Amino acid sequence: MTPAIRLQATLELMHEIDRVARPADAVVSAWFRSRRHLGDKDRGQICDLLYALLRHHARLGWWLARHGRKDLPRNRLLAWMALDGGKSSGDRISGGRTPDQVRGLFSGGRFAPAVLTDHEHALLVKLQGCTIDHPAMPDEVRFECPTWAVEPLRRRFHDGFGSEMAALLTAAPLDLRVNPVKSTREVMLRALRDLGLKAEASPLAPFGIRVKERPSLASLPMLKSGEVEIQDEGSQLVALLVDARPGERVVDFCAGAGGKTLAIAAQMANKGHVIACDVSDGRLKRAAERFRRAGLHNIETRPLASEADRWVKRHKGSFDRVLVDAPCSGTGTWRRNPDARWRQQEAGLDHLLPLQARILASAARLVKPGGRLVYATCSMLPEENEAQVAAFLAAYPTFHVTPLHEAAPQLTGSAHPDHLSLTPARHDTDGFFAAVLQREAAPSSPQPSSEEP
Incomplete structure (x- = not known):
């Protein structure tokens, strides 16, 4: 493919991502599946450019608004090519290009982008010599952080807010x-x-x-x-905290695509019983194929109607370990899924926070006395993490936090004393939170007296 054709392919993907209410990675995967003739190099360069545009979404939109242009995929691409700040190695389209250089790529030839209009050429002229960042940009724009998340993340990181936001703008490994x-x-x-x-x-x-x-x-x-x-290293560490042993009974309560379920079942060396639960039957069916490919036969999938499914009541106190990888805002995955920060709205927290609390309370019923409950999110917002754990412990005093040095001594130094707390800037992982909650053991039955009453 020529550079011009790769530009047109990127534009098609941008339009598709804007059109459908699906994560960008799912859209990209489906798009490439329907174009199996594309080589690895072309796929890689199209993805590089696409994800660069997604990581600079707010800043590109700011520049377009500054010059009275609509925030459309084609305008975003043109602004990216003109602004100095998108340079990279290889053959990927980089920033800092002159209007004439851009005109040569927007040739209107076969499979190439349509010819530039005079209006578009004028935008390129205005942006020539400008950098992607500008002193007048507010923090939420410069750090590509939605307005609703700025204050919670500032409370979370204090002086480290800028470095953490900058780390979220890098490509995930x-x-x-x-x-x-x-x-x-x-x-x-x-x-x-x-x-x-x-x-x-x-x-x-x-x-x-x-x-x-x-x-x-x-x-x-x-x-x-x-x-x-x-599987991101942070996600692997969350599964490690479950500390599942061969022969135990374990529940992954929000299993989703099954990544942590796989890690847990492997910890158990294919012995014992793991139940992968989720409200999405489709996701569980796709996960089942991963389980078979991995050669793991100790996993059962269990679709749930809701977090309060009758199955939970029937299996109260039956499991040694329960993992709750709760649905969350996903702020910890923004460098891997840069489009996600713009899909989540502040109103979403109003739904997520009570849902997380209900899920945690329901899953706790499955834990037998003396068993372990692990609450985890891929969020970096205190409201979804420490605050949820504190509220749960206040409501359920039979549980207590197990300090990390006891639950996972190998993680000492990588976490808060009471919970796992990973961030891209400090650990080069996705942002993950996990707390290990232990249920009190059942009181011992009184021993019968050796003397006659």
Whole structure:
């Protein structure tokens, strides 16, 4: 593909993402599936440009508004190409281009973008020599942070707000988790390096591998064989906190696509029983295919009508470990899913916060005396994390927090004393929160006296 054709492909994807109410990664995946003729290099460069545009969404919109232009995909792309600040290595379309250079790419040729209008050319002239950032930009624009999230994140990070927001604007790494049922980290590291990839062991997750580049996933045979799964190191650590043992009974209450379920079942060496629950039957069915590919046979899927499904009441106090990876604002995943920050609205928290509380309370009923409940989110907002745990403990005094140095000694230094708290700037992971909540053991039955009453 020529650079002009890749520009047109990117424009098509931008229009599709704006049109449908679906995450960008799902839209991109479906778009490429319908165009299997595209090579890995073209796919990579289209994705690079697309995600650069998504990561600069607010700033591009600010520049367009400043010059009285509509915030449309084509205008966003033109502004990106003109503004100096989008430079990169390789053949990806970068910023700081002259109007004539842009005109050469918008040629109107076959599969190329339509010819520039005089109005568009005038915009390029106005933006020439400008950088993507501007002193007049408010913080929420410069840091690509929705207005509703600025104050909660400032309260969370204080003086570190700027560095954390800057980290969220970088591209997320490719993290893999080795499936110990099928292989070892050492074997997979050698296999990845034999493919010419720069791979290294993750610093915290015992089965994690970080790949330094963005290879085509289709070129990784270990993904197809189930020897590795794609999973952010932070997500791997949340599953680690469950500390599931072979032979135990475990519930992943909000299993979704099953990433943490896979890690938990592998911890158990295919022994015991893991139940993956979710309100989306479709997601569970897709997860079941991942379970089969991974060679894990100790997992059962259980669709729920809601967090208060009758199944919960029937299995009260039946499980050793319960994970609640609660639905949340997803602020911790913004560098991986840059479009997500603009889909979530402040009103969404009004729905999410009571939903999280109901889910946590319902899942707690499944924990047997002496069992472990892990509450986790991929959010960095205190309202969804520490505040939820505090409210739960106040309402359910039979549970208490297990400090991290007891629950996971290997994570000392990577977290708050009482809970796991990971951020992109400090740990180079997605933003994750997790608290380990222990239920009190049942009181011992009184021993019968050896003497006659």
